[in-house]
Amino acid sequence: MKLLKQGFGYGVVGGVQLGLDWMIFVALTAAGVATGGANVIGRATAAMLGFWLNGKWTFAENGGKPLGMQHFGRYVITWLSMTALSTCIVVATSRAQGMHAAWMVKPAADLVLAALGFTISKYWIYR
Template identity: 30%
Template sequence: MTNRLVTLFKFGIVGVANTTVDAVMFALLAVIGVPLLIAQVISYSCGVANSYWLNGRWTFRDAAREGNERAKLIRFLITNLVVLVLSAQILMSLHNMLGWSLVMSKTLTTLMGMVLNYMASRYWVFRLAIK
């Protein structure tokens, strides 16, 4: 159980780093005049790339040493696309359909996305060496 808590803690730290990369890149791109949708796609992609690198090298290091790197990358990209689509649907449902504030909707959506991403990363993307 302790190993799982350490892994979850590391995943959380990586999540904060990814969010920071995303936010900084978005702000820089917006400041130089990149259209918002393009800035969002680029900044989100930078956060996803950071997530793959840090989670593979640190959070799930033992599993990252084994298996086909290309297969892990494909599983990682599928995971992030699915979480992105689900998160967008959850955010819209909470805010538009249930009338929650945007901040509350985004906060709950982010937490739910983190749980989904962690489960998929632990049990599917980087699954091989995890006991």
């Protein structure tokens, strides 16, 4: 039951993050910001919200310790890795098929990365 609750919470938080990230990415690239920079800015903005929500709601334990620097350090390592992969995907798509294709590929790529992120979050970041 706990895994189900955490999966649901991670999905809700992730959906909010994905939407926010994507809107920022599209707005910035439409305004002329480079694809890679726009992706990093969108992901960083959404990540700040996601770290806090997942730590306080999704993976919070009754009587558990508050989020600390160890949690944040693990989150940053994971975020940097996932952002590098996401950025490679959207930049390659943009170059090969244009920006509109990158706009469509980004949410799908980030959704796949989020599935991996759940396991990393549950067993490493928020433990």
